[in-house]
Amino acid sequence: MIHNYQTKLIHLGRSSAKSSNIVNPPLVRASTIIFKNLAAFKASYQQPVFTDLRYGRSGTSTVFELQNTMAGLEQAETCIATSCGLSAAIAVIGAHASLGKHILLSEGIYGPVKTFCETELAKQGTSISYFSNQYNMEEKIRNNTSLIYLEVPASISMEMVDIKNVCNHAHQRNIPVACDSTWGTPHFFKPHQLGIDISIHAATKYINGHSDVMLGLITASNAHMQPIRQWCDRYGSHVSPDACWLTLRGLRTLAVRMQQHQKTALIVANWLRQQPEIKKVIFPPFFTGEALNLYQQQFSGCAGPFTIELVTCNEASFERFIDGFSLFGLGTSWGGFESLIMPAIAHQDRAKKIMPDQGRLVRLHIGLEAAQDLCEDLKNALNRI
Ligand SMILES: Cc1ncc(COP(=O)(O)O)c(C=O)c1O
Known part of the structure; x- marks a missing residue:
């Protein structure tokens, strides 16, 4: 068991390399997965999607290595990778939206996330509203609020949010809190320790760090991830093993x-x-x-x-x-x-x-x-x- 974050960066996500006596996990690309028998085929459908070999869309060992590394770094039970940071945010929000629900957002969120909420959520009958600081947040929670979504600090305005305060109010009402944690990275920011239930990273930025990959990562408990996993599965989410391999390489430093x-x-x-x-x-x-x-x-x-x-x-x-x-x-x-x-x-x-x-x-x-x-x-x- 490795406790130190810096050591985790170096040693997590390398188990698939060990059997080949190499340092880095191999890049495994696949659409079809071949099972050795019916029992193995059936067993693959007992595991949550995006965690085990089933079909290329739900990932290969390269994808799982990155996801496990990120879950370890964020001290979360589980992680799933998505095609980019925007798709990660949309998956989290989409999984909590439905007719008659309300989603509360911090005002300075990344523009395209805001556009998604103001156009696509409205079409399906989910209402949204914003809060601009911690003081008026509580009164904006409604009986039908299904998610509170933050970005800290906000894009451009860099506005801060009192995360513990938001989480206290939300958790008293059993509302999950999601946060775009991209700016802080796992190096400077520990979202789950502050009470955040679902953490979102545009791994396109620092996690990959080399301006050559688009990728999103979501970490959460298994319970909080369950509706997000389901949403990603139903909407055909997939991430390229090549992007995960490069991101894992970037993450080491x-x-x-x-x-x-x-x-x-x-x-x-x-x-x-x-x-x-x-x-x-x-x-x-x-x-x-x-x-x-x-x-x-x-x-x-x-x-x-x-x-x-x-x-x-x-x-x-x-x-x-x-x-x-x-x-x-x-x-x-x-x-x-x-x-x-x-x-x-x-x-x-x-x-x-x-x-x-x-x-x-x-x-x-x-x-x-x-x-x-x-x-x-x-x-x-x-x-x-
Ligand atoms: C804070 C923040 N979140 C999410 C995103 C979206 O990430 P991606 O470009 O990987 O879709 C960005 C992109 O600039 C961002 O700045």
Whole structure:
């Protein structure tokens, strides 16, 4: 039994390699699974789907190795992998939705999840509402609330939620709480220890860490996973063993990568705070008061994405700023080894709702380059404003 998280990162998920005397689990691709006899065939249908060999759609040993590793890291009973982070969130929400039900969401959730809830759930008669902080959360719970869904910190606005408080209110009414845990990663954030029932990761980001895979991971107890498993089975969910193999390889170095992302992000964010062209750096370690307390109680460190607010500038200056980077790539996503910049245009509706008075918001992801080079790239871009 391994207790230490860093040792788990290295040693979990390798049992299928042992029989071949190799270090990494083999990549096993399959559609058809051949059973040695009728008893084995029947036995495979006694196991929950996505946990054992049955048919390619429900996974191969490569998929199970990643799922078991992630369950071990998050100290959860079970894990299932999905095709991307968005599909993981949709599976969790979809499994708790039906005619007449209500789902309560924290306001700053990832835009496409919000779009799914506002369009697809409405079609099937599930109502939704949002809460923006812990203070008005309790009164928004209804008799028919079937799930509370959080993202902490929120995308772009980086808003904190008091997870223990939400879980206390939810659990008194037997309502499960799901959380998008992507920003914190298993390195800085222990969702199940804070009371979260269902944790969702866009493994596309830090867990894979190399900007070449799309993958989602969900961890929960067997009881909480049961409706999600069923939903995934019925809607034809499948994940590629190749994506799982690459993700397992990336995951081995999560601890060292996260330490470095944190170190460089703090240097760059502190430097940005001193630049006259920057009105505000929105980054949990820089919060004050209750928001800072929540960050410190719930996270043991910070990841590389944060948001900056520029001083007022016209469209032409903004374009010169965005277009002039040599190291920061202009693109969505984050969590890879490289630094990225993204104007918050794709998230405009949501950002406006949360921060109506604010100027141009830009999300940075601080990669693994040297902090000095990143600051120089930013300085040159700011000069062009
Ligand atoms: C917080 C968060 N959750 C979920 C997702 C969706 O993940 P994916 O791109 O793998 O679908 C993203 C993607 O940017 C994200 O930022």
